[in-house]
Structure formats: C-alpha cells, structure tokens
Amino acid sequence: MTLRHGVILLAATILVSARPGRGQRAAVPPPGLRLVESAPALGVVCLDPGHPSENNSGRAVQHGVTEVEMNWLVAMRMKALLEQANVKVVLTKANMDQFVTNQRRAEAANAARANLFLRLHCDTGKGSGITFYYPNREGQKGGVRGPSAWVRAESERAARIVHDAAVKGLQGALPDNGAHGDDRTRIGGKQGALTGSIYARTPVVLVEMVYLSKRTDAAFIRSSRGREAMVRSLTAGVLAYLTKRAYRNGPVARGQLFPPAAVEVARRLPASLEPAGPRRPARRRDLV
Numbered sequence: 001m002t003l004r005h006g007v008i009l010l011a012a013t014i015l016v017s018a019r020p021g022r023g024q025r026a027a028v029p030p031p032g033l034r035l036v037e038s039a040p041a042l043g044v045v046c047l048d049p050g051h052p053s054e055n056n057s058g059r060a061v062q063h064g065v066t067e068v069e070m071n072w073l074v075a076m077r078m079k080a081l082l083e084q085a086n087v088k089v090v091l092t093k094a095n096m097d098q099f100v101t102n103q104r105r106a107e108a109a110n111a112a113r114a115n116l117f118l119r120l121h122c123d124t125g126k127g128s129g130i131t132f133y134y135p136n137r138e139g140q141k142g143g144v145r146g147p148s149a150w151v152r153a154e155s156e157r158a159a160r161i162v163h164d165a166a167v168k169g170l171q172g173a174l175p176d177n178g179a180h181g182d183d184r185t186r187i188g189g190k191q192g193a194l195t196g197s198i199y200a201r202t203p204v205v206l207v208e209m210v211y212l213s214k215r216t217d218a219a220f221i222r223s224s225r226g227r228e229a230m231v232r233s234l235t236a237g238v239l240a241y242l243t244k245r246a247y248r249n250g251p252v253a254r255g256q257l258f259p260p261a262a263v264e265v266a267r268r269l270p271a272s273l274e275p276a277g278p279r280r281p282a283r284r285r286d287l288v
C-alpha cells in the first residue's frame with residue numbers, strides 16, 4: 001500500500017466513524033474516496049490490571065494507595081489512549097474489585113488472540129523504580145507446561161521494546177531496573193515462570209510500575225501527573241511494539257493499514273534495543 005492509499009483509507013475510516021446523530025444527514029464521502037466499514041486494528045492488546053488474584057488482594061494500603069486501584073486506573077487510561085490509536089483493547093476483568101485467577105487472566109488474553117498481554121502491577125519490598133519481566137524459561141503449574149519457545153522469544157522482544165520506550169518517556173522520573181526473565185520473581189523462581197506466563201499463548205510482559213513501599217514511588221503513581229506520565233510512557237511502548245510487529249508480519253506487511261500515529265511514535269524511539277543495563281532489581285515480593 002502506498003502512502004496515498006493509506007491516507008485515503010484513514011480519511012474514509014474517520015468519515016465512517018463520525019456516525020450521524022438523529023436528524024443529521026449521513027456524511028457523504030468526497031468523490032474518489034472509498035468508504036470502508038472500519039480499518040483493521042493495529043493490533044489487539046489484553047490489558048491485565050493485577051489483583052485480586054489467588055495470591056494477593058492488592059488491597060494493602062501503602063503510603064495512602066492500594067496496588068489494585070493504581071493498576072486499575074492505569075489500565076483504564078491506557079485503554080482509552082490505545083483505542084484512539086486504532087488498537088483493540090481487551091481487559092482481564094470487568095471492574096476493579098473483580099477476583100480473577102492468574103490462569104484465567106492468561107486465558108482471557110489467549111481467547112482474544114492478543115498480540116500483547118500486558119500485566120500491570122506495583123511492587124513492594126526493598127527497591128524503587130520500574131521493572132519489566134518476561135518468561136525466559138518453561139514453567140509448570142497444575143500439570144501444564146509453558147509457555148512455548150515462540151512465546152518466550154516474542155515476550156522478551158516485546159519487553160525490551162516496551163521497556164525502552166517507557167523509560168524514555170518517563171525521563172528519569174523513576175529509577176530504571178531493566179527487563180528480566182520472570183524466573184527471577186518469587187513465584188517464577190518456584191514454578192520456572194509466573195502462572196500468567198505458563199498459560200499464555202500470546203507474548204506476555206509484566207511491568208512492576210513502581211515500588212509502593214517506597215514513599216517517593218507511591219507519591220509518583222498516586223499523583224495524577226505522575227500516573228499520566230506512566231500511562232503515556234507505557235502506551236508509547238505498546239504502540240512501538242505493535243508498529244514494529246505490524247511492519248514485520250502484521251497488517252502493514254499485508255498491505256492493509258498505514259498507521260501514521262504509531263509510525264511517528266516508533267520514529268522517535270532509540271535505535272538501540274540492547275539488553276537492559278547492569279542494574280539488578282531488589283528481591284521482588286509482589287505475589288502476582
């Protein structure tokens with residue numbers, strides 16, 4: 001698809017999406033424009049606001065906030081921004097307090113055939129800053145082994161892209177703890193991988209956005225300004241991953257979509273996707 005065709009498709013989509021209300025006349029496309037019912041989405045993202053789950057309610061109050069609420073608020077804002085960027089968003093739960101096991105969360109992502117399963121959490125323990133995890137080993141839970149080698153490789157790729165974009169967007173507001181295999185987490189260390197990774201048949205990335213046990217981290221995610229910076233940084237990371245994927249084997253490669261907003265996001269990313277720096281995260285206590 002050429003740039004011109006892409007713009008026409010986009011314009012036509014905007015016309016279709018601006019549906020007339022009562023008493024209004026339907027929009028008539030200018031000559032030469034082909035109306036399409038809807039452009040293919042840039043991708044499908046399953047957002048997983050962590051807790052309550054079989055391990056933890058997420059309702060412990062630390063420095064005036066609860067993890068379950070921060071995860072939920074970030075997910076809601078990311079959903080709105082991603083949908084504006086032509087991404088289909090599926091959630092793993094319908095409201096903040098809904099109990100969903102980690103197996104069910106992965107199954108929701110699988111059922112949606114998500115291009116990315118992004119799990120939102122806040123850590124607690126000795127430490128500060130943002131940390132990303134991806135499955136790096138096959139694990140075992142309830143007689144099930146997983147995830148597959150493809151899921152592991154693609155999850156690491158996604159984690160590094162989302163990490164790099166997110167850290168760039170945060171502009172040093174929080175320490176960067178890098179992206180690591182989830183066998184380094186407490187439950188991942190026992191099972192080989194987190195439960196949500198073992199059952200995932202989609203690329204899966206877990207982000208511990210802050211340490212709520214650290215006063216300055218909690219203040220950052222509690223403030224609407226800090227939380228919005230987190231939302232926008234993670235959203236830029238997700239769009240960067242989806243865009244790179246779309247150019248590799250997705251709708252762009254198939255000539256179905258030209259996503260200008262996402263291309264702009266990707267253009268501003270650092271060229272290097274080197275592994276994260278030498279910082280090791282503190283022992284992680286959040287039981288996801």
Ligand SMILES: [Zn+2]
Pocket residue numbers: 050051058067120121122123286287288
């Ligand atoms: Zn958590």
